[in-house]
Amino acid sequence: MISQTAEYALRAVLYLARHQNGDPVSVETIADDLSMPRNYLSKTLHLLAKRGILTSARGPRGGFELAVPSDELSLFAIIEPFDELEGRSQCLLGRRECSDQAPCAAHHRWQRLAQRVSTFFRETTVEDLIAELSEPSGATAGHASRPG
Amino acid sequence: MISQTAEYALRAVLYLARHQNGDPVSVETIADDLSMPRNYLSKTLHLLAKRGILTSARGPRGGFELAVPSDELSLFAIIEPFDELEGRSQCLLGRRECSDQAPCAAHHRWQRLAQRVSTFFRETTVEDLIAELSEPSGATAGHASRPG
DNA sequence: CGTATTTATCATATTCTCATGAGAAAAACA
DNA sequence: TGTTTTTCTCATGAGAATATGATAAATACG
Numbered sequence: 001m002i003s004q005t006a007e008y009a010l011r012a013v014l015y016l017a018r019h020q021n022g023d024p025v026s027v028e029t030i031a032d033d034l035s036m037p038r039n040y041l042s043k044t045l046h047l048l049a050k051r052g053i054l055t056s057a058r059g060p061r062g063g064f065e066l067a068v069p070s071d072e073l074s075l076f077a078i079i080e081p082f083d084e085l086e087g088r089s090q091c092l093l094g095r096r097e098c099s100d101q102a103p104c105a106a107h108h109r110w111q112r113l114a115q116r117v118s119t120f121f122r123e124t125t126v127e128d129l130i131a132e133l134s135e136p137s138g139a140t141a142g143h144a145s146r147p148g
Numbered sequence: 149m150i151s152q153t154a155e156y157a158l159r160a161v162l163y164l165a166r167h168q169n170g171d172p173v174s175v176e177t178i179a180d181d182l183s184m185p186r187n188y189l190s191k192t193l194h195l196l197a198k199r200g201i202l203t204s205a206r207g208p209r210g211g212f213e214l215a216v217p218s219d220e221l222s223l224f225a226i227i228e229p230f231d232e233l234e235g236r237s238q239c240l241l242g243r244r245e246c247s248d249q250a251p252c253a254a255h256h257r258w259q260r261l262a263q264r265v266s267t268f269f270r271e272t273t274v275e276d277l278i279a280e281l282s283e284p285s286g287a288t289a290g291h292a293s294r295p296g
Numbered sequence: 297c298g299t300a301t302t303t304a305t306c307a308t309a310t311t312c313t314c315a316t317g318a319g320a321a322a323a324a325c326a
Numbered sequence: 327t328g329t330t331t332t333t334c335t336c337a338t339g340a341g342a343a344t345a346t347g348a349t350a351a352a353t354a355c356g
Binding site for chain 1: 149152159162237240241251254255256257258265272281
């Protein structure tokens with residue numbers, strides 16, 4: 001659904017959000033804890049820093065931090081630098097122009113779903129997901145998840 | 149959302165469904181009409197034939213035909229040989245095990261959407277999409293009544 | 297049979313994603 | 327200043343997805 005790179009970015013940002021203590025976190029720490037390739041993650045987080053989503057600091061005690069409050073940081077903002085979530089990927093049959101006025105065969109049925117997915121990424125924040133982890137599981141779950 | 153190859157497969161099957169007249173259609177005809185790479189499409193349709201979705205015939209007057217009635221042919225059946233639509237791809241954060249009992253941070257929010265997408269592919273048939281094309285535009289849901 | 301037509305198959309090329317490794321550049325600190 | 331730590335940047339490579347071209351195999355039809 002999303003690329004490996006975007007998945008790394010998302011998981012790393014969630015990690016940063018859960019480990020906010022005023023100090024930056026190094027790429028090495030994140031890569032080790034999340035089992036990701038270190039240099040590749042470095043490049044990935046660098047791009048998020050360029051986009052203003054993270055701040056980076058070099059040297060001792062350096063690393064990455066969230067630059068945006070987690071309740072103002074959408075999943076869309078994190079993924080969008082890597083994957084094209086909207087635009088031509090919205091048409092299931094790959095047409096450049098696919099609209100209510102000029103629909104492909106799948107348009108009416110697919111568009112509703114694609115819109116829901118789009119809304120999910122745009123409206124779900126990092127804070128929403130963090131909160132999910134620390135809440136007792138809902139009516140369907142049998143075991144409470146533990147933060148950590 | 150789906151791979152280029154799966155998109156070719158889907159579009160080609162829709163083409164075959166709309167051009168059923170008892171005769172097979174050659175790869176060349178499809179590739180030309182739909183602007184797809186000919187040999188690549190050949191390989192793609194060959195796999196669908198192996199899966200029993202199409203029949204193929206060599207030689208003059210040969211080509212491909214639907215092997216399944218279009219109202220019994222789900223989009224899932226067409227795409228599944230090429231893309232993994234379910235399984236590991238269901239977890240937004242890429243975890244192997246992600247369930248109500250052991251959810252990732254995104255599970256409860258994402259799973260509902262992923263399930264809808266899955267259902268779309270499993271329950272939507274080729275016939276559904278063909279019918280969509282011949283209906284007056286503007287309908288947002290369900291089937292419009294047809295004259296005659 | 298012979299030939300044209302068409303799929304089937306193989307080899308290869310191209311492009312993109314994912315990943316590794318080696319340094320360069322910056323910053324903290326003794 | 328020098329050393330260490332860290333990000334930044336570049337070069338490169340592996341592998342998958344996408345695509346092309348050539349040839350083999352099957353089939354219709356004269």
